[in-house]
Amino acid sequence: MKIAIIGKQQPLKVRKNIKEFLEENGHTADILYMETRNAIDWTDKLKGYNAIISAGEKFPKEVFEELKGDLKLLSRYGVGTDEIDKVKAAECGVAVCNAAGSLSTAVAECAMGLILSVLRSIPTSDKEVRNNEWSRFFESKTGTQIEGKTVGIIGFGDISKALCKMLSGFNCRIMAYDLYWNEQAATELSVEYATIEQIQSEADIISIHVPSTPQTNGMINKDFLSKCKSNAILINTARGKLVVAEDLADALNDGVIAGAGMDVFSPEPPDPNNPLLTAKNTVLLPHTGACTIESHIKAGMMAAKNVVDFFNGKTVKTILNPEYKNNI
Numbered sequence: 001m002k003i004a005i006i007g008k009q010q011p012l013k014v015r016k017n018i019k020e021f022l023e024e025n026g027h028t029a030d031i032l033y034m035e036t037r038n039a040i041d042w043t044d045k046l047k048g049y050n051a052i053i054s055a056g057e058k059f060p061k062e063v064f065e066e067l068k069g070d071l072k073l074l075s076r077y078g079v080g081t082d083e084i085d086k087v088k089a090a091e092c093g094v095a096v097c098n099a100a101g102s103l104s105t106a107v108a109e110c111a112m113g114l115i116l117s118v119l120r121s122i123p124t125s126d127k128e129v130r131n132n133e134w135s136r137f138f139e140s141k142t143g144t145q146i147e148g149k150t151v152g153i154i155g156f157g158d159i160s161k162a163l164c165k166m167l168s169g170f171n172c173r174i175m176a177y178d179l180y181w182n183e184q185a186a187t188e189l190s191v192e193y194a195t196i197e198q199i200q201s202e203a204d205i206i207s208i209h210v211p212s213t214p215q216t217n218g219m220i221n222k223d224f225l226s227k228c229k230s231n232a233i234l235i236n237t238a239r240g241k242l243v244v245a246e247d248l249a250d251a252l253n254d255g256v257i258a259g260a261g262m263d264v265f266s267p268e269p270p271d272p273n274n275p276l277l278t279a280k281n282t283v284l285l286p287h288t289g290a291c292t293i294e295s296h297i298k299a300g301m302m303a304a305k306n307v308v309d310f311f312n313g314k315t316v317k318t319i320l321n322p323e324y325k326n327n328i
Helices: 012-024 039-046 061-067 086-091 104-120 122-130 158-170 183-188 196-202 222-226 245-253 293-311 322-327
Strands: 002-005 028-031 051-054 073-076 095-097 150-154 173-177 205-208 233-236 259-262 282-284
Touching: 002 012, 012 028, 012 293, 039 061, 051 293, 061 086, 073 293, 086 095, 086 322, 095 293, 095 322, 104 122, 104 158, 104 205, 104 233, 104 259, 104 282, 104 293, 150 158, 150 196, 158 173, 173 196, 222 245, 245 259
Parallel strands: 002 028, 002 051, 051 073, 073 095, 150 173, 150 205, 205 233, 233 259, 259 282
Antiparallel strands: none
């Protein structure tokens, strides 16, 4: 089979390893360089390929219509697939799979870092030292500890479970909400089940770990934030669309909540006028939660193995649109 490897933001070394693995398993693989992250801009370059290993590029319905026939698999080098029209892919006989679980530790570590950075004002303190500003020390401008606090996690998947393991050493209370509750994992990690309302009213730290869907987009809005504790901080390493930026910025500036750590925005990069860029008590990252060499290697090789298994007729457990079989 002929495989295209795209995603120039991923380390070239990893892409070369993917190419080598695919060729060792009898396939032809090409590393393609694309100028934008929307596949509709370069469908001509993708024609004739039987599988594509993508790294988060947008694949709207028009792309699958253009590539219908040759293309059989879109293997996501990562986890999120909200930018892929999986329904249209299935209608065109294209399976879509991801590398679920490959990024969990990296993203959880990022969430943990944001929690500490917001609570202890680490980025601001760094800037103050560089400007010879020591009022934080001499005037006892205090931060906040995790110990003894309540952490509320919305979404209890692989990333959340990894985060719970990290939080277990901080002697804090952990509660979580998920539509599909895993009681065994919760018991093993000493996590309490909670409703969204309980998390709003009781959590000092709220970390979001749900996919972007029509049901979850905009869930963090003025109404949600108004029901949170005034000392609460919000952490988002999931998707920017989950948060109404204007509402969160207002909540931060007006003291409705105490702080926020954001690794994701909508759109990305954020518009220069995005109010979160100037909101109080924020720590902002450029969607680097999964950007470790370890996670890149793991996700890349899982995406490549999914391709090999798919064309060898083996079960690919992470296929997200199994109805594609009806249209082959």
